[in-house]
Amino acid sequence: MPAWAGEELARGREVALFAAFEAAHALAGLPLAHAPITPLVQGLSFAGAAALDGDDAVDDWLCAQLAARGEADAPAGLAGWRRGVTQARYTQALARIAAYLAAGDTYQIDYTFPLHARAFGHPLALYRALRRSQPTAYRCLAYLAEVDGRPPDACGAAPRGGSSPLGAARRGLDGPPPDACDVASRGGSSLLEAARRELDGPPPDASGVASRGGSKPARAGGRWVLSLSPELFFALEPGGRISARPMKGTAPRHADPAADARAARELAADAKNRAENLMILDLLRNDLGRVAVPGSVQVPRRFTVEPYPRVWQMTSSVQAELAPRVGWPALWAALFPCGSV
Template identity: 35%
Template sequence: MDPGDFRPHFLEMLSNTRSTKAQTTGDGYRFLPAAPTGPHPSHFIPSETCQEGQGGQNRAGMRRFLWVNAYDWPEEVLLFEDPVEVLSFEGGDPQEFFASCEEYLRQGFYLAGFLTYELGYFLEERLRPLSGRVPAWPLALLGVFKEPHRLSGLRPPERRPFVLRELALSLTFEEYREALEKIKAYIASGDTYQVNFTLKYSFAFEGSAEGLFWELLRKQRVRYAALVEGEGWVVLSLSPELFLRRQGPLLRTSPMKGTAARRPLPEEDREVARWLFGDPKNRAENVMIVDLLRHDLGRICQAGSVWVPELFKVEPYRTVHQMISTVEGELPPGISLYEILGSLFPCGSVTGAPKIRTMEIIAELEPHPRGIYTGAVGFMEPSGDFLFNVAIRTVEIRKGRGEFGIGSGVVWDSDPEAEWRECLLKARFLTESPPEFDLVETLRFSPGEGLRRLERHLARLSRSAAHLVRPFPESRVRQALAEATRGLSRPSRVRLLLSEWAEVRVETAPLEDFPRPVRVGLARRPRVPDPVYLFHKTTYRPWYEEARRRVQALGLSEIVFYDEAGRLLEGTITNIFLERQGRLYTPPLSLGLLPGILREELLARGEAEEAVLTLTDLLSGRLYLGNSARGLALVEALYFL
């Protein structure tokens, strides 16, 4: 990447209106997935390496700082531009550095930037011997800004291409397992209870870092995202974890410990979330860090004010569920920024417990400085309020090289293979690129009735948005539907589309019945790349697109699919029902089916029930197709394709 080419026009790409949809090109992103075991660490190339005690080279100023909360609705965006000064700490007395920060705040300025993990060595006297182990960054870098641009809602820019190549892990699995055995030895000797052990991907990077940021944010909508651009470097932090938020005297931290992979079937996914909430191992790891942070807050907060308002909360993200707890306390008047960070930085969730001894163990066992990864990225306001994330899921890019850290909490009974898998699961955030698609609802409109089954359709849309961690602007959706149908004078097909960025479109067309006679082809369902897409109605259904073309070419009404066991599944745009002895039966969703609205209504009214149906069952019953727009239709002829 030529850093000189990185000139994002942030005000052009951010908007609090959604009247138009961001255009895309077809040649945007390329990823090279990492091998499960990773290459030899000699292939790991840090983005820049410092000699012991020398500090980072090529120190450069900051240009812009972008902060995005894309998890909550509406999204919140802050853009800091054109700093009047850049404050850099590269060693020495951190108290003086933070005093100068506070002086700028008193003058009415904002500060925004990052704190590296290794800054913590300078905030604790016992860790000073480790201060020669420094990253290729200033230990702290904060731009001094005037008031930021504040926007509600966002619309990403036109896609800008990038390429990630030569992904390499800093450790092989064997080296990783050896490190975990040493950690367990330290646990056995009483030195530590838990160690957050990390490793890194390195990679070659070409193209637009801005494009990578928006792609990562699209893949994983988080509350604490930041893009920091400097002279020849870019930091992209897509963190779901809050390190510290100060609001007046209230200080809050929300450690994240406990991870479980998402499941495609909503019912199974909810069961995974319930399992994570009650899992003893994940709870033990989480509460260990909660206790550590209660202790850290207790050192600086008013006596008796520290409490835990939320324990073991499970939040969904695109690929994983995370367990999160919250600790709060009330700060005394006059406490300094240095005192707050000296007690709490770095966050205990990325070190382990007890904190100081565990940081010494981390320095011994991890082969490279962490840098910004597991430090903090955030901003401060003139009032003294501030907001910093824990810099996980953070990409550092300079001179055409990038780094991305991953890690997990290691305790006495940790299984190295399971911890390794957890790390690679977290890396999917960087190495995999899910398809772009809209959520869809297709409704039937009649002049006298309006939109049939509207509430069921909106409920399904809301469930899909929640499962896929997308916003659902219900009032905007209802308004768009009302406007689109206001002038309709005949039965119509109404197609509602909701984009990843909460853009709403409505298309209307004359309502057509199933082509008569209703003739259906039977075919084996093609492979589906990710089962999650079977359970949500979206514009991404490539496995059925070819089948729809065959329907039209062969003059059929529909194609009904079956699996390798001969079990009947669904049509390309319909659910199926088999009538036997006056009763309707429909396949269970667990086979990988869209939860159709007509199907849902018939089940709720007791007019149908779930049952596994096979090709053989077609000999003893009558087959129906059904969807909400067209209703039920009896199949008159079947053909094997």
């Protein structure tokens, strides 16, 4: 965790941190195979938080924000989806993965590629639509502004001359906090609202222009983060108990109740899915063991099949007691990125 974030927390402020998947390379001191398209680490600091009790309260807040912008009923969505990899490169990557597995160099690889689409409508409206169609447990909406008209580097500060993304990540984590902006956060049903000098009103709209009459453009070129996930990476309770709930193993839902129940039973008994789930569970047990009190790592639930609107999902739970004097930097370095991703 950046040093400034700890200082802000000590002052009684709220802090939100955003880390790209590629930040794991910086933590391990490894080079990146490609330039990241987002800052590796970016943070926001807030004077306080306004709690919203339940999904209805969050939805009401979103509706009020859109109404204030004159977009209460405006449509929003994503169109023109395209893959970020060609079929040839996809086939080549799978062939390399098969060779690594056959040689014993690794036992599992999560191969991913980006999907690109054109967004239309206001990001607040898009987030509202996604929340209504995908009722997941962990959700976040954030606007990350640029700093002085320049894209932020890994810690949210203006780029330093001559520094690479990895250099910025490793040298810039102790830099000053960036300018804050509004964040709606759904881990614990809270809404974090900015109270910094630079942004005393609602967040900018999709074009980066604040939606107050006569206001000048507000740091155009920032980006929105819309996140909806059913999976818990980890949670740290005030008493020091840390828990994770990895997901591995998926089966489609069915409209017919009998077929749907059969799909759930088959997933629960499937040897391949159980082996994959156990593999990730053991990985997270090992990760937690690096920062836990010896002997405190436990697995209270294993191979639980949970229903979601379109799929059945197999999950397990692991928990431990955080060792004394283990702070956020060590915790993040031990667990990031999530082993099940």
